[in-house]
Structures are given as structure tokens and as C-alpha cells.
Amino acid sequence: MKYRINRKTGDRISEIGIGSSYMFNAGMDEAVRALRRAVEGGVNYFDLAAGDGTSFPIYGEALSDLRRDLFYQIHFGADYSNVTYGWSLDLDTVKRSVDRQLKELRTDYIDYGFIHCLDENSDWDGYLKNGIYDYLLSMKEQGVVRHLGLSSHTPTLIRRIMDQVDIDMLMFSVNPVYDFGKGTTKTSRGSVDERTAVYQRCEKQGVGISVMKPFCGGQLLDASLSPFGRALTPYQCLKYVLDKPGVVTVLPGAQSVEQVEALLAYYDQPEEALDYSVLGSFAPADAVGRCVYCNHCSPCPMGIEIGLVNKYYDLALAGDDMAKQHYLGLEKKASDCIGCGHCDSRCPFGVRQSEKMQKIREFMGE
Secondary structure: OOEEEOOOOOOEEEOEOEEOOOHHHHOHHHHHHHHHHHHHOOOOEEEOOOOEOOHHHHHHHHHHHHHHHOEEEEEEOEEOOOOEOEEOOOHHHHHHHHHHHHHHHOOOOEEEEEEOOOOOHHHHHHHHHOOHHHHHHHHHHOOOEEEEEEEOOOHHHHHHHHHHOOOOEEEEEOOHHHHOOOOOOOOOOOOHHHHHHHHHHHHHHOOEEEEEOOOOOOHHHOOOOOOOOOOOOHHHHHHHHHOOOOEEEEOOEOOOHHHHHHHHHHHHOOHHHHOOHHHHHOOOHHHOOOOOOOOOOOOOOOOOOHHHHHHHHHHHHOOOHHHHHHHHOOOOOHHHOOOOOHHHHHOOOOOOHHHHHHHHHHHHOO
């Protein structure tokens, strides 16, 4: 397992976490074994926006003795009054739901307390008006909630809330279907530019992104369901997500030990198994000519990490001064480019990297 630091909180978080949407389907014994195996494999971050309230006792049984070494994100607005998942902006309902979750999880604190699943301006207005946000803040003041999070699919609303609230973690749906505008209106909101701006803002401000829907609900893994007409592997999807600026952890679901083992095998894959450059043939017009940091152009004859150079450049353009400092600390920079064109011939997204290296060199003041 590899780990990333959430710069806002200092937490050391596993790149691969576990989502809980369908944990309950496995039954208590298998789900407990799966969660224990995940922790043994280095997973330390869990999302508790469960698809069914019966998931919480499973976590309590499986992980209560390891709780101090783990991070839970719990959602203020997820309702389990009828056992199955529901969404509520009623304050009393939210309070009952949070109390129930803490009891069944066998814990007395929440690492990341989330403003839950807001996608419309009216959702946020209701969250404020009904006192749910104040309740979340009061729980933080009491020390029950340690850090604040936000869950949303909508870049414009994310921007509005981040302008008003100092959050520490954003839960955002990240996958090429949504980034390329091929999903449903509800789940894949935002243009390429708007979604890119979310990644860049989080990176600049040190707000970690915990990723939901990395496989687009399984669509990306099935050619007959994929909007691209071609399946990707889980490992290509995970690599795509982890290459995005701001991302700290990705939260696929797992219901069994076998599924957990498959996720942990991500780190055993050869580079070619992680290569998602095939997406270049699916990219919409507004994504062509943009580096997505896939590193399909590697290796550079001069040893330049082209994807990383581009990532720092894009972030610096967006006003991230720290990104520029990171760039200047690289052993090989854009100024080392000899213009051989090797990267140009290999880029599936049509980026003229040899020309871009000159722009980066000038912008960075080399």
C-alpha cells in the first residue's frame, strides 16, 4: 500500500480505501473477513455512506479494536430510518442517523464529518436553513467530529460552498465517463474545464479528494455498458483517478476477501496494465490537446517526467505557487527537452509536448 498526506489535516491516508455502498450484501461473516483483510493490506480509510444500515454493525464487529488506526468519513444527511439508504435535510432525522451510526460502529468520534451529497443550490440553502451545518459544526467543537468534508457531484456548487466553508476533504465522483461528459446529467455535472478546476483548486488549497464511483457504477468495466463501447480494467480506472491533482484516496466497493485481494493487487501490476491511454481515442473535442498525465509518452530520452512536469505547470497556471516550487525542485525540467518528438508521436491525446516544453520553460522562468 502507498499513502498520501491530506495537507489540510496531516493525515496519512491509504491511496486505496473502501466504500460501503454494498458491503451488507456479503453477509456478516464474509464482510468482516473482507474488512479485516483490507486493513491487513494497508487500507486505513473507509467511507460510511452505506447503501444499507446493516453495514454499520459489520464495521463495528470487524474494526472496533483497530479503530484508532483508521479514518472514517460519515455523512450528515444520509438517513437509515428505513434501513436502506435515504437522504434527508431534516435536522432531527440527521441527528438520529448519526447517533445510530456511532453506536453501531462502536466509536465515539468521526474523523471526517461530511456535508452530504449536495448537488443543487437549494440543497445547500436547506442544509444551512435547517441547522444541519450548525449541528455539524457543534459536533466539531465538541471534538466528536475532527475534520469537515463535502460530498457533491456539481462543480459549480462545490465552488460556492468552498468559498463559504473551510473544508478539509471533498468527496467527488472521478472517472473518465464523467470527466468527458458521457454520464447522466445528475452524476457527471460540469464541463471538462469546470471539473479540472475542482481538481486544481483542491490541490492548491491542500484539500484532499476522496473519490467515489471510480468504475462509474461498473459501466467502465463492461464494454456493453460503457459509453465508450470498450471496457477498461479496474486497474486502469484506479490509475486514472490517482493521477488527478488533489486526489488522496479512491474508494471502490468490496464485498468479499477475494474482491479486496483484487484491489490490493493494483500494486503488483506492470506499467502496461495501468496504461489508460486508450482513452485518447474517446476524448471529446474540448479534451483533445490536454495532457492527462497518463505518461504514455514515457520514457523520455532525456529522463523528463513529462506527466509530472505538465501537472505542475497546469497547477502553477491556476495560481498554485507550491506547484511551481515543486517543479523547480525536479532533477529534469522542461529546459532539458531536446525536441526529439518522441513524446509527440506517442501522445494519445494529441498534445505537442515538445512545443509545450518550451512554453513551460518560459513560464517557469528557466
